[in-house]
Amino acid sequence: MLALTSSLPPPAGIGKLSPYLKVETIDNTPTPAALGQPPVPASPAAPWTGRDWLIAGLLIFGFAPLLLQFFTNLWERPYYQFFPMALAGAVLLAKRGLEELPRPLAPGAFVLTILLLLASFGLLALGLLLWSPWLAGIAALLCVAGLAWGNGGWRALRAVVPALLLLCTFIPPPLALDARLMVALRGLAVQWSSRLLDFLGVVHSLSGNVIDLPQRQLLVEEACSGINSVLLTLATCVFFLFWRRRPLWRLLVCLPFVFAGVLLGNVIRICFGAWLQFYFHHDILSGWRHETVGLILLVGYVALIVSLDECLEFLTHPVQPGPPVTPPAAAPLARPSLAAAVAPGWMLMVAVGFALLGTVTLGVRLHAQKKHYHLAGHTALPANTTFNLPARIGGWQRLDSAIPFHKAQTQGINSQSWNYQNGDLVASVAIDYPFLGYHDVRECYSLVGWSIDHAERESSPGGPGDPAGIPHMAVEMSREPVSHASLWFSTVDEEGNWLERPAVAKGLLERWQLTDQPLTSSYRVQLLVTAYAPLSAAERDQARQLFFAARQELVRQLLEKLRGKP
Numbered sequence: 154m155l156a157l158t159s160s161l162p163p164p165a166g167i168g169k170l171s172p173y174l175k176v177e178t179i180d181n182t183p184t185p186a187a188l189g190q191p192p193v194p195a196s197p198a199a200p201w202t203g204r205d206w207l208i209a210g211l212l213i214f215g216f217a218p219l220l221l222q223f224f225t226n227l228w229e230r231p232y233y234q235f236f237p238m239a240l241a242g243a244v245l246l247a248k249r250g251l252e253e254l255p256r257p258l259a260p261g262a263f264v265l266t267i268l269l270l271l272a273s274f275g276l277l278a279l280g281l282l283l284w285s286p287w288l289a290g291i292a293a294l295l296c297v298a299g300l301a302w303g304n305g306g307w308r309a310l311r312a313v314v315p316a317l318l319l320l321c322t323f324i325p326p327p328l329a330l331d332a333r334l335m336v337a338l339r340g341l342a343v344q345w346s347s348r349l350l351d352f353l354g355v356v357h358s359l360s361g362n363v364i365d366l367p368q369r370q371l372l373v374e375e376a377c378s379g380i381n382s383v384l385l386t387l388a389t390c391v392f393f394l395f396w397r398r399r400p401l402w403r404l405l406v407c408l409p410f411v412f413a414g415v416l417l418g419n420v421i422r423i424c425f426g427a428w429l430q431f432y433f434h435h436d437i438l439s440g441w442r443h444e445t446v447g448l449i450l451l452v453g454y455v456a457l458i459v460s461l462d463e464c465l466e467f468l469t470h471p472v473q474p475g476p477p478v479t480p481p482a483a484a485p486l487a488r489p490s491l492a493a494a495v496a497p498g499w500m501l502m503v504a505v506g507f508a509l510l511g512t513v514t515l516g517v518r519l520h521a522q523k524k525h526y527h528l529a530g531h532t533a534l535p536a537n538t539t540f541n542l543p544a545r546i547g548g549w550q551r552l553d554s555a556i557p558f559h560k561a562q563t564q565g566i567n568s569q570s571w572n573y574q575n576g577d578l579v580a581s582v583a584i585d586y587p588f589l590g591y592h593d594v595r596e597c598y599s600l601v602g603w604s605i606d607h608a609e610r611e612s613s614p615g616g617p618g619d620p621a622g623i624p625h626m627a628v629e630m631s632r633e634p635v636s637h638a639s640l641w642f643s644t645v646d647e648e649g650n651w652l653e654r655p656a657v658a659k660g661l662l663e664r665w666q667l668t669d670q671p672l673t674s675s676y677r678v679q680l681l682v683t684a685y686a687p688l689s690a691a692e693r694d695q696a697r698q699l700f701f702a703a704r705q706e707l708v709r710q711l712l713e714k715l716r717g718k719p
Contacts, residue, residue: 208504215507216277216293218514223286227323232335232382236323242392243316250312254305261306269299270503277507281514290324296507315395322388336599338383338416346423353424355431364423366431371423371438386415386454393458407461414457418450532567532587532674533647533715540584540710542571546702548695549573549580573699580682580696582703584711587674591652594642594679595628603630603638610653613701624653625700629687637687641700642679649712676711678704 227233260266273295280288294317301309325331343359350357350364357364364371390411394404426438426446437446544551552572568585595605607629615621628640644652652675680700682688688696 204501208500211501211504211508212296215504215509215511216289216296218511219277219280219286219289220293223290226286227325230325232331232384233323233325235382235385235388239319239323239388239392242388243319246319246392246395247313247316250315251305251309254308254312258305258309260304261302261310263303266299266303269295269302273299274503274506274510277510281510287325287327294320294324315391319388319391319395322384322391332596332599342416342419342423345420346427349420349424350427353428355424355427357427357431364427366427368430368434369436371427371430383412383415386411386451386458389455390458393455394462397462399462403462403465406465407458410461411454411458415454418453422446422450534567534586534711535714538567538714540569540707542582542703542706546573546699547575549575549699552579571703575695575699578682578684578688578692578696580680580699582678582680582699582707584676584678584707586676588644588677590675591644592675592677593626594640594677595626598628598630598638598640603632605629606631623651623704625704626653627697636683637685638681638683639688639693639696640679640681641697642677643704644675644677645708645711646675647715649708676708678707680704 224236227236273292276288276292276295280286280292297313298310298317301313305312343364346364347357347359355366357366359365387408390407391404394407423438426436429435429437436442542551550573552574567587568583570581570583573580573582595608599605605628609627611625611627613621613623613625623643625641625643628642630638630640632638646652678700680696680703682692682696
């Protein structure tokens with residue numbers, strides 16, 4: 154707007170613009186205060202100092218060895234393979250939240266800063282002691298929380314909480330609760346799918362998490378994993394709601410609906426695939442069709458999240474406000490210093506402590522590799538190695554064909570199995586390899602629907618050519634509707650040493666691979682007997698004797714082949 158003012162009275166005769174008139178410019182742009190917003194800070198962007206970069210580098214080095222192992226372990230589990238996208242989303246959420254904080258930042262209470270950083274350091278040290286990458290992941294979250302609180306108090310911590318919650322979506326719960334949850338979800342999907350298939354007239358039968366059709370078997374493990382996994386969709390929901398700046402209560406409302414939607418989507422996928430296979434012999438549950446259907450379902454889950462959020466937004470804010478007034482562009486904000494929480498020298502000492510833990514962790518790994526440490530998948534056996542079992546062992550007769558629903562579960566890269574029959578009993582003997590140390594096959598059976606009723610460590614009584622005291626695990630299992638199983642298994646390494654302890658039960662030096670005994674590949678022998686009722690004492694004894702005899706013969710052949718004998 155232009156305003157005309159005069160500094161002197163105008164002279165007589167107005168025929169043209171007076172030279173005494175001057176022009177003033179009046180700015181009517183609303184200020185942030187008039188808009189009810191905090192004033193825009195005028196502090197220019199300030200780069201980190203050399204001390205800040207040094208502290209950040211030391212902290213990263215301290216966590217890196219165990220966190221790299223943690224991410225490697227996650228990548229080996231299909232339903233956690235979304236974690237790179239979750240990491241990127243967490244970085245975006247944290248960056249935006251911290252950049253929007255008004256300056257200057259007020260550091261949080263010194264005591265709480267120290268407690269968070271010490272808790273992080275203690276968990277990282279315990280993770281090194283137990284060689285637990287999972288503990289290192291928890292320690293990293295605590296370290297981020299401690300740095301946020303120390304530099305900006307409650308406001309900075311609240312700004313990074315969305316990122317921390319998103320990171321928690323790929324932190325596995327302890328005690329293998331995630332695997333148990335997946336097994337429970339698969340069982341629930343099987344039961345719902347079976348009832349819907351009955352309604353659709355699809356002839357089928359259930360065997361654990363397997364749906365048997367006249368033409369083929371459908372594995373629910375495949376249909377419930379991959380790109381349409383529950384955890385991926387829940388992580389997407391968390392990121393979307395926090396990116397839209399929704400309150401925490403809305404996240405608590407949306408997550409159960411999204412969880413139910415994913416489960417229902419998997420049921421529809423299984424039933425539709427079984428219906429197409431049964432009536433039209435068209436397979437959509439394997440190969441590229443399987444992945445395409447997964448992508449379509451993922452798009453549907455994202456649409457569910459968006460529509461649910463918009464519905465809640467309409468219910469909570471039915472009257473839409475007018476167009477927002479755009480405030481003037483804010484000046485760049487100064488980045489907080491990592492050393493602002495406490496005395497700079499003390500913070501540097503903390504970072505050096507974390508770096509020392511990282512150095513020890515890296516040294517342990519390098520030492521283990523020098524002592525011939527290798528991953529599972531390496532074996533001294535030739536690729537075409539075969540084993541043989543006699544046609545008859547005691548009262549057991551070997552069968553030349555496979556028996557449905559009586560196959561032992563194997564997880565090794567190489568495996569061989571044989572079926573034996575004694576009266577009404579059918580047993581499956583298997584050898585599979587290689588593994589890295591002791592491997593508990595009960596995990597494999599749990600993942601396909603078996604419930605572990607009883608498990609006990611036993612030792613063989615010994616016999617001709619079979620030394621006494623060889624350890625094995627005896628397991629009793631059950632599975633709906635009327636299946637029971639007895640399982641025996643033993644593990645031996647390439648040196649002929651029998652293994653009976655998982656990694657968590659080993660000593661500290663063994664776990665760190667600091668002993669003179671290198672960790673070699675192992676081989677597992679197992680025997681499975683299934684029936685409609687638990688085995689009697691006499692039947693169990695017959696099956697156990699078959700296990701002892703088959704184990705003795707297979708291990709004899711194994712050691713001879715490893716030593717180069719024909």
